[in-house]
Amino acid sequence: MTRATTRTGRRPGSSGTRDAILGAARSRFAEHGFDRTSVRSIAADAGVDPALVHHYFGTKRALFLAAIAIPADPAMVLAGVADAPVEEIGERFLRAVVGVWESPHREGLLAAFRSAITGESVGLVRSFLTEVVLTEIGHRVDDPAGSAALRASLVASQMAGLMVTRYILELEPLATLPPERVVHLVAPTLQRYLTGDLG
Amino acid sequence: MTRATTRTGRRPGSSGTRDAILGAARSRFAEHGFDRTSVRSIAADAGVDPALVHHYFGTKRALFLAAIAIPADPAMVLAGVADAPVEEIGERFLRAVVGVWESPHREGLLAAFRSAITGESVGLVRSFLTEVVLTEIGHRVDDPAGSAALRASLVASQMAGLMVTRYILELEPLATLPPERVVHLVAPTLQRYLTGDLG
Secondary structure, three states, rough: HHHHHHHOOOOOOOOHHHHHHHHHHHHHHHHHHHOOOOOOHHHHHOOHHHHHHHHHOOOHHHHHHHHHOOOOOHHHOHHHHHHHOHHHHHHHHHHHHHHHHHOOOOHHHHHHHHHHOOOHHHHHHHHHHHHHHHHHHHHOOOOOOOHHHHHHHHHHHHHHHHHHHHHHOOOOOOOOOOOHEEEEEHHHHHHHHHHHOOO | OOHHHHOOOOOOOOOOHHHHHHHHHHHHHHHOOOOOOOOHHHHHHHHHOOHHHHHHHHHHHHHHHHHHOOOHHHHHHHHHHHHOOOHHHHHHHHHHHHHHHOOOOOOHHHHHHHHHHHOOOOHHHHHHHHHHHHHHHHHHOOOOOOOOOHHHHHHHHHHHHHHEEEEEEHOOOHHHHHHHHHHHHHHHHHHHHHHHOOO
C-alpha cells in the first residue's frame, strides 16, 4: 500500500534530491558493500524518506546499479547463463558480457571501471563483482563446495583484463577481433576457471 | 669516442635537465611508440645534446623504462623464460612477472598501469607490452607464423586482469593467495594462449 502511494501520481522530483540519494548510496555501498547496506541508511544520509528512494530508483539492487553507473542489470544479462548446461557456462557467460561491452553501454561501463582503478570506487566495483554478479552464477560452480569464490575471482581476472586490453589499451589484434572470435578464444579459459580441476 | 667523452668525469647535472628529457621521452614514446622514436628526437625536444641523454639514462631502452616508470628491465626479468622448454613457457613467464609484482617494484608498476587506464599514458603501456615485452618471447611462440601478436595480446589480457583483481580491486580469495598458488592456477591459461591451438 505504501509503495502504491509513493508511485502513484507523483511527478518527477528535483534532480538535486536524486543526486543526493545517489551520492549517499555510493558512499554507503563503497564502504559497507551491497548486502550490508540498507535503503533506510542511504535515505537517512540523504535526508529523505526511504519511500522516496524507492520512488526514484525502485529496488536496492536497481539503486546500486545506478550508483555504480552500470546501465545493464546483470540478472537480465546473465539470464541465459543460469540455465545453460554446466559445460557451456563459460562460453555463455562470456558471450553475455561481451554482448554488453559491444552495446552502447560500453562507455558507462568503462567509466565505472576507470573510477575503480583510480581508487574512487574500488569498493563499489568489488561489491558489484562479488555480491551481485557472482550471485547469478556462483551456485552453479561451487564444486567442490567452497570453491565458488576462487573460481569467480579467477573469472573476474580474465574478464577485467579482457576489458582493459581490448577497449582501453586497444592492444592489437585483440582490440579489433570480431566479438564472436573473442568468445571462441577466451571461453575455454573461463570454463576451466568455473568448472575445471583447480588442483 | 664520443660516448667515452660524455661519460668521463662528468658530474651529475641538474634534475631539471633530467626531468626535461624524461618529459620529452614520455611524449615521443606515447605518440610514436618505442621503435619509431629516436634518442636524437627526444634530445631535440628537450633542448639538449643526445650525448647527455645517454649520459643520464644509458640506452634508449633504459630511457623508455625510466619514462614509463618501469623499475625492472623485462629482459632481465624474462631471462629465464627465453631458454625454457616451450611447454613450460607459460609457467616460467607468469612466475617471472608475478615475482616482480611481489617485489618492492609493485607500487611503481601499479602507478604506471593506473596512468595508462586513465588515459595519460595508454601509448606508453601499449608500446611497453607490444614492443618491449613481446620481443622477449614473441619469437618463441609464433606458430603458426603470424600468430605471435594474437597470442601475446591474449597473454596481456590475462596478466592485466590478474594485476587489477589481485592488487587493485583486491578480490578475495585471489588477492591473498600465495604467489606460487596463483602461478599454479593461471599458468595453464597462459600456456594455451602461447602455444595452444587457437582455432
